[in-house]
Amino acid sequence: MKRFSPLLIVVVVILGILFLRPRWYLNLTKNVEVSPASGATLVDKYNCRQCHQIEGRGALKAPSLDGVVARLDGATLRLWLESPRKVKANTAMPNFYLSDSEIDAIIEYLITLKEE
Ligand code: HEC
Numbered sequence: 001m002k003r004f005s006p007l008l009i010v011v012v013v014i015l016g017i018l019f020l021r022p023r024w025y026l027n028l029t030k031n032v033e034v035s036p037a038s039g040a041t042l043v044d045k046y047n048c049r050q051c052h053q054i055e056g057r058g059a060l061k062a063p064s065l066d067g068v069v070a071r072l073d074g075a076t077l078r079l080w081l082e083s084p085r086k087v088k089a090n091t092a093m094p095n096f097y098l099s100d101s102e103i104d105a106i107i108e109y110l111i112t113l114k115e116e
Contacts, residue, residue: 021097030099039109046096056116062093067115069107081106 017025032038043049049058054065069077079086081103084093098106 023100026097026099027101030102032099032101032105034101034104034108036105036109036112039105039107042098042102042106043109046098051093055113064116065110066113068113069111070115074107077107077110078103 032042043054048054048065051062052058052065053060056066072080076087080093081096081098083095084091085095
C-alpha cells in the first residue's frame with residue numbers, strides 16, 4: 001500500500017484548521033484586550049451596525065443591541081457571539097469566528113449600553 005507523504009498530511013491539517021477555525025486557533029490568533037473600548041472597536045471592525053442598531057446608530061435588520069444585556073441571560077448572549085446558529089438554526093446572523101477575548105470585550109462593551 002502506498003503511504004501518504006508527510007508533507008501532504010501537514011498541508012491537509014493546516015487547511016483543516018484554517019477551514020474549521022477551532023476555538024484554540026481563534027484564541028491564539030485573535031487575542032485582544034478585554035475592555036469596553038476594545039469591544040467598541042471590534043463592533044466597528046466586524047461591522048455589526050450593518051444589521052444592528054448600537055448606541056442609536058445602525059441598520060434595523062436585527063434587534064437593537066442597546067440594552068441587550070437586560071433582555072438575554074449571559075449564556076445566551078455569549079452563544080450568539082460564539083455561534084449564532086446554535087441559538088437559532090436559520091438565523092441571518094453570521095458567525096464571525098470570534099475568539100474568547102473578543103467575545104468578552106464585546107460583552108463588556110454591550111453592558112455599557114442602555115436601552116434607548
Ligand atoms: C448580517 C446581519 C448581522 C450582522 C452583521 C450581525 N448580526 Fe447580530 N443578529 C442578526 C440577526 C438577524 C439577529 C436576530 C436573530 C434572529 O432572531 O434570527 C441577530 C441577533 C444578535 C444578538 C441577539 C439579540 C437579541 O436581542 O436576541 C446579538 C447579541 C447579536 N446579534 C450581536 C451581534 C454582534 C456583536 C455583531 C457584530 C460582531 C452582529 N450581531 C452582527 C444579524 C446580524
